[in-house]
Amino acid sequence: MSTAVDFAARLIDPAAIAAAGHSAVLAYVAPSRPGANFGAKPITAEYARALAAAGLDVVSIWQYGKPGNATPSDWTTGFDGGRRMAEQALSTHLSVGGPRQAPIFFAVDEDISLAQWNQTAVEFFRGVNAVLGTEWTGIYGHSRVCAWAIEDNVVGRRGDFSWVWQTRAWSGTEREPRAVLYQRIxxxxxxxxxxxxxxxxxxxxxxxxxxxxxxxxxxxPIPQFTELDRLGPSHSSRDGARITNFLLHTQEGNGTAESLAAYLNNPANGVSYHYTLRDAIVVRVVPEELASWSVLSANPFTVNLCFAGSRVAWSRAAWLAIDDDLRIAAYLAVRSAHRHGYSTAVIAPDYHVGDGIADHQYVTRALGIGTHTDVGPNFPWDVFAGYVAAFAGTAPNAIDDRAAASPWLGARRTDGELATPDGVGRFAEFEHGYVYWHPDTDAHAIPTAIMTKYAELGWEAGPLGYPVAEHTELPDPRGTGPGLAQTFQGGTVYRRAGQPGYRVHGAIGARWSAAGFEKGELGWPASDEITHDDGVYQEFEFGRIYWVPEQILALRNSGDPDTPLERPA
Incomplete structure (x- = not known):
């Protein structure tokens, strides 16, 4: 069995850790709390590289407050504290080389009770989920707190394991069998x-x-499929119910995805599903925001998919013959779960009641509603669950994570994510903006006010490229409200309240920065760059900046002629 070490006092020589027989370091991405001075909090990028060079794996952990200290235990800060600390943890984790597709473990470093968990601690982890996504949230604690976190679906799952790190402290002889780490010493x-x-x-x-x-x-990789809209009238309101389950169905017929969708779109037939699927064709019949007519009184809280042409009597071999469709169904289930915030846990026979992904028979046997038995006894749940576990960690889910952390975006308008023309990035539209994702930049939300300029310049295919940071509000004492700024791969868009947005970049952007940005003598940008003779210039509120190769000049409007601005010392 391999072992990992954790420590906070100082950065230990990586070669010495490897020589002692250990294979990994559990490293803090949290700073030292006030009054403490831990040399290993937080980990640095240089030290992370040294650990990797010594052949050691690295895992990210967070603990800021501590019981009995002036800084309270992290879990006591509730949802807002969890969200705030997760944002800081993720920022540090990424800045020192941690990948987005890795968990961060948050510590519950004391013997809390079930009442304390239910009243406060679980809300802290839900705040963490809002930033990291459930799939990348982990917990450190005694055996019971690990089990509670799994039960309440606030930590991610990886196959038979969950992102839980059990400590021997306060656990007695109990062991959590789904833990990935056990603190033995x-x-x-x-x-x-x-x-x-x-x-x-x-x-x-x-x-x-x-x-x-x-x-x-x-x-x-996301499975390849064609998604068609054939939306019809066979649906009802969810009446405010929270979606908790994604359910699979068989057709008991020989239809295609499109022929089955046509049948479902006749309200007289009294049945519908959100999706039909066959041969990599996905047909959307009912939007997920509405209830389909699939599972009687369970309709308000479920999303339903039917494998067109399938039957309960199929053998395992028959199901495995449509392996590509199984993968697509798993992806759609995970996409839905992330969108609506329910668990990606696969609930297979012998069922239990809970959030997650199941089938029609789950409604019959676990919920006691109806008599259906599809998808049947030979459905390959093991294979399907493996696909779900894999897709639960795909990078495009970062769009859902960012949307959850940006409630100002409002209602979602895009059903899932759309591919950008380069075939690499993804984006989704919301009521008050968009979220764009690329593997090199992660996911960032763009408010409508900035999006207007982004679209004008050709979106991600234009000179701005993908966003690399969240937008910032800029106070403007001379204006009618705060301005906005957002940085992209190819520059920053600045938009003053009530005015158009403009792109600032390159040498002109650097000169404007040296002059104090919008608070300096030049004020706000008033144009994009304009071609002039052998170079370009850009208008600002109180002047211009000219650029020609190897020369740049900033002028402040002060009559005729304008006054050159001296460079800061």
């Missing part, structure tokens, strides 16, 4: 842990092949 003043490079460490057993290490490729 705990360094205390009365019982010091092993000494490595002059520093005592905690020792953890690695229990799963994927325990959250940075260098593991968790990306999975």
């Amino acid at each position: 705990i360094d205390t003043p009365s019982n010091p842990g092993p000494l490595i490079d002059g520093t005592h460490v905690d020792v953890n057993d690695v229990l799963a092949p994927d325990f959250g290490q940075w260098n593991l490729d968790r990306s999975v």
Whole structure:
């Protein structure tokens, strides 16, 4: 069994850790709390590279506050605290080289009760989920808190395991079988842990092949399929119900995805599904925001997909013969779960009641509604669950994660994500903006006010490229409200309240920065760059900046002629 160490006092020589027989370091992405001065909090990019060079895996952990300290335990700060700390954790994690597709473990470093979990701690983790997504949220704690986190679906799952790191403290003899890590040796003043490079460490057993290490490729290609809209009248309101399950169905007939959709679109037939699927053709019959007519009184809280041409009597071999469609169904289920915030757990026979992905028979046997038995006894749940686990970690879900962390976006307008023309990026439209994702830039939300300029310049295919940061509000004492700025690969868009947005970049952007941005002598941008003789210039509120090769000149409007601005010292 391989082992990992965790420590906070100082950065320990990576070669010494490897020589001691350990294979990984559980590294803090949290800063030292006030009054403390831990040398290993947070990890640095340089140290992370040194660990990798020594052949050591790295896993990210967060703990800021501590019981009995002036800074309260993290879990006591509730939803807002979880969201705030997750934003800081993710920022540090990415800045030091951690991949987006890796969990961050958040510590519950004391013996909390079930009442404390239900009243406060679970809300802290839901706040973390709003930033990281459930799939990338992990927990450290005693055996019971790990089990509660799994039960409440606030930590991610990887096959038979979950992102839980159990400590021996307060656990007694209990072991959480779904944990990926177990803290077996705990360094205390009365019982010091092993000494490595002059520093005592905690020792953890690695229990799963994927325990959250940075260098593991968790990306999975999105399956190729054609999605058609054949929306019809066979639906009802959800009446405010929260969606909790994605359900699979068989047709018990020989239809295609499109012929079955046509049948469903006749309200007289009294049945419908959100999706039909066959031979990589997906037909959308009912928007997910509405209830389909699929599972009687379970309709308000379910999303339903039917495999066209399928039957309950199919053998396992018959199901495996449509493996591509199984993968597509798994992807659609995960896409829906991330969109609406329910679990991607696969609930297979022998069922239990809960959020997740199941079939029509789940409604019959677990919920006691109706008599249907599809998708049948030979459905390959093991294969399907493997696809779900893989797609639950695909990068395009970062769009859903960013949307959850940006409630100002409002209602979603795009059903899922759309591919950008380069075939690499993805985007989704919302009521008050868009979210764009690319593997090199991650996902960022663009408000409508900035989006107008982005569209004018050709979206991601234009000179701006993809967004690389979230937008910022800029106070404007001379204006009618705060302005906006957002940085892209090819420059920054600035938009003053009530005015058009303009792109600032390159040498002119650097000169404007040196002059103090919008608060400086030149004020706000008043145009894009304009071609002039052998160079370009750009208008600003109180002047211009001219650029020709190897020369740049900033002028402030002050009559005729204008006054050159001196460069800052």
